[in-house]
Amino acid sequence: MDFSILLQDIPTLLVVIIGVPAVLVAYIVGGEYLIRRLPDENRPQVRPWLWVGPALVIVGGILLLPAIATVIQSVQDNHGNFVGLQNYATQLADFPSGGSWIAIRNNVLIWLIFYTLFVLAFGLALAVLFDRVGYETLVKTLIFMPMAISSVALGVIWKFMYWYQPAGASQTGTLNAFVTFFHHEPVAWLQDQWPNGIGILDNLAVVTAATWGIVGFSMVILSAALKGIPGELLEAARVDGAGELTIFRRVIFPLMMPTIVVVGTTLVIFALKIFGEVYVMTNGNYNTDVLALRMFNLLYLSHNNAAASAVAIILLIAVIPVLIFNLRQFRAVEARR
């Protein structure tokens, strides 16, 4: 490999390696020097801001400013003229199939509900079922492994799983090889908009693939919560006359509830942000579009910055209630300690 480019730009390299830390040290030393010259009673008010300052600048610079810029762009056209809520109106026009409505429906109805539900249900089932077996560690490691696969690789793998050849041709997709083995017609999993073109089947096919990738996460956290329940509590319930199912319903499940809520809300945010799996497997075709992908396509394919900004803000608005709920839940758990 050619590293000469690095040598050509030695001044830049020096600035990065020496300059950045030097500026930071100078900022702190200089700031402290100035603070020490302040009257005693003002120092405690000023000093925190000196230390929090760099973090505030970075968060503001890479999070807050772009967000504000996006809001501004979403009320302008692509030439910078103010157009009010015109961009939003376009995205929300022609309910139920125009604008962003398909993407909103897929995010809010299919992904938010089914993805969250599948991941929670399977995660809980796996955590409970493998809790008391000897080969628990092995199974859990295997189930956790897909977490290490990127969403793009995961999409490619599952595309092969769902691969479709017309009836009569030999099926290279694992799932259709299975289906035709039992003398059924092959199914175009990623294109079939069952029922009646509404497109639940192909969306669920993508949801299933994404579930496979993330279920280890919920399993591991729920399993930790399960192991946190003292064994004597379950024994007490057994002596009290409860069967294993009742113990799960009346003792284990309620005690795991705070953890389930935390995992659930995290998954809701994941569901709203979903992008990679859809991009690779269907690219949003056949009614499988989602908001993040729509924003990406509007920005990089259509070069419609204004419309993309409006979609981004719609997505942000959808996430905010979940974030607020999550923060409240977190505070409630803290208060109980």
Next chain:
Amino acid sequence: MASVTYEHVTKRFAGGTLAVNDFNLEVKDTEFMVLVGPSGCGKSTALRMLAGLEEVTEGEIRIGDKIVNEMPPRDRDIAMVFQSYALYPHMTVFDNLAFGLKMRGTPKTDIERRVNTAANILELGPLLRRKPRQLSGGQRQRVALGRAIVREPQAFLLDEPLSNLDAKLRVQTRIELQKQHRALHATFIYVTHDQVEAMTMGDRIAVMKDGVLQQVAPPREIYDQPANMYVAGFIGSPTMNFIPVTVQGKTAKASGFDIELPTAAGVEKGVLGIRPEALTEHPTDGHPGMDLKVEVSEVLGADQFLYGVVGADTITARVDPNLKVSPGDRLRLGVDMRRLHLFDGPTGRAIL
């Protein structure tokens, strides 16, 4: 109410550990039986087998005249109080008490009546709407007991229920438990490692060691006639003095003194057992006594314990607390000849 019988019960864990070995015990109806021993002696395992939380490897456990080996816990009609209390943290005190009754399909009005009765007995009335985390340790302990009481079971199993309480509360609760036992007129099986709890609460005490039952007897008898050196050493504080002796006819020779036994022992090597309170500053008839070289003196108000050596043997004696003794002093001790024990050297079995 019912009796509980263990017949040749053995528990072997998956790793091959023998937790309980050929355990035989009959707990009479309404008896307060205490299983006592050091940790790991199998007492908790014995209790958990009775509760149905551990399987029986060999032998038979009966409640009343029903064999319960294969019976799931819910059909055994027993109630258990756990060391950690094991209260359901997400339920109120009322629901904690009512859970066992609900599981058995008791009608709602009955549940309410029985929970309120138990709450009155244990003075839990004002706490019924609280959650366990809002209760003190002593209150939690009472809820755990209440959860057993409302069930009106055949037998109460208690697994070290007092060990999470502070010293003062433990004494109060110990007395409270004895009152409850009398009031409920029920069979209690109580596991503890604390010899004081065993001595004060049990109608009878079963002493266990390494999975083997050593002796079952009323507290007084365990104390006065221990079956072997282990029981003699485990019960009593400070522990009994053990002095190796060689026996010739009726004479036992220790390193620092001789003693005349009431009868011939029939062994050559033995271990003499004398409790500290049988070694005092008062001379005894028929025995010249022994010379104690005092090393440590502990004055506890009502008692004074002297630790020292006689010949080559370490000895503890209980003397008058007003006696002025300093380390290095020599003191003539008398032996209470009626309270002499002799154990067989190799086996530790009591001979006298």
